[in-house]
Amino acid sequence: MSEYSGNLLKMESELAADGMVHYRLPVGDTRVELVPDMHRPVTLHYNGEINCIACGRKTKKSYSQGHCFPCSQRLARCDLCIVRPEKCHYAQGTCREPEWGEANCMQTHYVYLSNTSGVKVGITRAGQIPTRWVDQGATQALPVFRVDTRYHAGLIEVILKNHVADRTDWRRMLKGDEAPLDLGAFRDGLLLEAADELARLQQGIGESAFAGVDDETVTALSFPVLRYPEKVKALNLDKQSQITGALQGIKGQYLIFDCGVLNVRKFAGYHVSLQV
Numbered sequence: 689m690s691e692y693s694g695n696l697l698k699m700e701s702e703l704a705a706d707g708m709v710h711y712r713l714p715v716g717d718t719r720v721e722l723v724p725d726m727h728r729p730v731t732l733h734y735n736g737e738i739n740c741i742a743c744g745r746k747t748k749k750s751y752s753q754g755h756c757f758p759c760s761q762r763l764a765r766c767d768l769c770i771v772r773p774e775k776c777h778y779a780q781g782t783c784r785e786p787e788w789g790e791a792n793c794m795q796t797h798y799v800y801l802s803n804t805s806g807v808k809v810g811i812t813r814a815g816q817i818p819t820r821w822v823d824q825g826a827t828q829a830l831p832v833f834r835v836d837t838r839y840h841a842g843l844i845e846v847i848l849k850n851h852v853a854d855r856t857d858w859r860r861m862l863k864g865d866e867a868p869l870d871l872g873a874f875r876d877g878l879l880l881e882a883a884d885e886l887a888r889l890q891q892g893i894g895e896s897a898f899a900g901v902d903d904e905t906v907t908a909l910s911f912p913v914l915r916y917p918e919k920v921k922a923l924n925l926d927k928q929s930q931i932t933g934a935l936q937g938i939k940g941q942y943l944i945f946d947c948g949v950l951n952v953r954k955f956a957g958y959h960v961s962l963q964v
Contacts, residue, residue, distance in 0.1 A: 692718050692962045695739050697754075698953040699941055701822045707908045709822050711938050713952065715962050722935060722943070723912045725964050730945070731932045734925040737959040747957075754956030764788045773811065773842025797841040798901070799833040799848070802826035803866050805857035807874055809848045811841040818907060823953070825861040825940030829907045830871040832879075835898040844898060847885045851878055859920040862942060862949055871906050913937030913944060921948035925955050 694716015702710045712719035722730070738747050740756035742763060751760035760766045764785040769775045776793065783789040796814040801807055804826045812820035821829040835841040845854060879886070879900075890897065915936045923931055923945070933945035941953040 690964045692716065692720055692964075694718065694959065695741070695956075696952060696958050696960055697741065697956050698823075699938070701819060703818045703822065703907075703909060706910075708910045709912065709938075711912070713943075713962075715960065720962065720964070722938065722964070725935060726912070726914050726937070727934050728964065729932065730935045731930065731961075731963040732925075732950070733930045733961045733963075734955075735959050735961065736929070738957050739959065741957045750955070750957055753953055765792075769842075773838045774846050776837075776839035776842065778839070793838040795837070797835045797838050798831045799835060799841050799844045799898075800829055800831045801852070801871050801875055801878070802830075803828035803869050803871065805860035806853060806866060807869060807871070808853045808856060809845055810854065811835075811838070811845050813838070818909065821907065821909060823941050824856050825858075825911070825942070827865045827909055827911075828868060828871055829909070830875060831901045831904045832875055833898045834901050836896070840893060840897050843889055843893070844886070847882050847889060848878065850885075851881050858940070858942075858951075862917065862920050862939060862944065864916045865911075868908075911937065911939040913939055915944075915946075917944065917949065923948040923950040925950075925958055925960075 692715040697714040700712045700714060700719060704710060711723065713722055738750050740747055740759055741754035742759040743756065745756055747756035751757055752766040755766055762784060764783055767784055769777065777783060778789045778793060797811055798814060799811050801809055802821055802824060804824050833844055835844065931950065933947035935943065936946055937944040941951055943950045943952060
C-alpha cells in the first residue's frame with residue numbers, strides 16, 4: 689500500500705497523441721498516478737485543515753475553489769469577471785491586479801464549441817488548450833473564433849449562448865460519453881443564426897478584434913473510465929471526512945468511485961491523506 693499526505697490541488701492533465709487524457713493528482717508535493725490503480729481500494733481522508741492555495745494561510749472555509757476569504761476579495765482570479773468575462777472592468781482602471789490582467793486576460797483567447805453533456809459554447813485562453821476541454825470532460829472540441837482579449841471573447845459568448853448552452857450538465861457528463869457530433873456543421877449553422885448579432889458586435893469593437901477560425905479540426909478526447917455510474921452521487925469532504933471505494937475512472941476534474949464522484953477542484957487546499 690502507498691500513502692501520500694498533503695494539500696489537494698486540481699488534477700494535472702496531458703492529452704496524448706491518441707486522444708487519451710493522462711492525469712496526475714497533486715497531494716502535497718507528490719503527483720500521484722491513479723490510473724494504474726483502477727478497481728483497487730482507495731481511501732481519501734480529510735483531516736479538517738484547509739490552506740489557501742494562494743497565500744497558504746489556514747482557513748475555516750474555502751472560497752473560489754481553494755482561497756481564503758481575504759484572497760477571494762483581493763485577487764483578480766477570484767473576481768466575478770472570471771466567470772462572466774463580459775463584466776471585465778480592466779478598461780475602467782478598477783482591475784484588482786492590473787499586471788495579472790495583462791498576463792491572463794489581455795491575451796489571445798478562443799471561443800469554442802465542445803461536446804460535454806451535449807454541445808456548449810465556451811472560452812479559454814490560448815495557452816489553456818486543451819486543458820480547459822479536459823477539465824470540462826469534453827469528448828470533442830472545436831475552436832470557432834480567435835479573439836484579442838478575454839473581454840471580447842465574453843461578448844461573443846453572450847451572443848452565442850442565446851442559441852446554444854454555455855454550461856455543462858455535470859451529472860449527465862459523468863454518466864457516459866456523448867455520441868460524436870459533427871461540430872463543424874453545428875458551428876456553421878450557429879454562425880448563420882447569430883450572423884447579424886456578431887456583425888453588430890464587430891462593428892462596435894473593431895474589425896480586427898476577432899476573427900473566425902476555419903482551419904481547425906475537431907479535437908477528440910478520451911478519458912480513463914472503466915465504468916460510469918448509473919446514478920451520480922456527489923461526495924463531499926465537508927460532510928464525509930473519509931471516502932473509501934474502488935476507483936472506476938477519472939473524467940473532467942472528477943474521481944469516479946464505486947460509491948460516488950468527487951470534484952477534486954472543489955476541494956483544492958484541503959489537507960488529506962491518500963492510501964492506494
